Amino acid sequence: MLAIAGAAFLVQSLRVHADARTDLTHARRELRTERSTRSTASAELAKARRVVRAIKPQLTAMASDAAALGTLDDQDLAAVQAAFAAGLAGDLSAYNIAVTQRSALDGQHDASLEELRKTANAVIGVLDTLRG
């Protein structure tokens, strides 16, 4: 009986050992897989962040340029409204002043818009490379 019990204890211990070995092998294999997955995700994240950091000055500049251009548009609207109001009132002098004010905005507005369009298109081109 003692010998049988000892043998059973040995068999049970061998099973436990085999389980532990299997668990270790499985964990190591899984770790290798996870590491390769992580390295892919981390590499893509690092690349994307590099891309965004590289265009950060343009992002900041575009936000303020767009706001400035919006202000020019507000001034343009005010000049157009003033011109029409003067026209309706039959005040040619006021109409001419409004038209002159609006014309003065044109050069700056066009140049700013063209600059913003170029920067925005360049940034959009760069951002297109981030699509997964």
Next chain:
Amino acid sequence: MSQETVARRERRHRRRSTTLLVVTIVAAVVAVACVGAAVVVRADSADVRRQAEPVHRELRDVAANAVDAERRLATLRASSREATSALTALLTAFAAQVDGANQAVDAANQAVDRYNNGQASVGDAFRAVGDTAVVAVKERTAAVDAAVAAAESALKALATAGG
């Protein structure tokens, strides 16, 4: 019963006792050997489990980091898509405002031409062209303001997501 028979029985009894003793000793040795081997195997199993412990811990860390990297990458890509569409909308809004302003200028020029040709007074000439063009410029300028606000927000979010 003869003396010879008694002696034979005793010999047979001694042989059985000896055999039983030998079997018992062998069984005890086998039992002790099995237990000894089992103890060694169990100790080795504990070593293997100890080796697996840091691997499992690292596996959890690696998985958590991978999930975090994927989440941040997804956020960055979403911000990028939003910034792209906000910039596209912004350029469209500016272009529409320019078109609207040009139409208003055309309308004003028509009115002035009518006045210059002596077809109407200044006021009548402007009343004839109406205020449709001015209303359009007003609406498109409001659309520009909204597009500027959306672009500012999207660009800021992208810059933040980029780190």
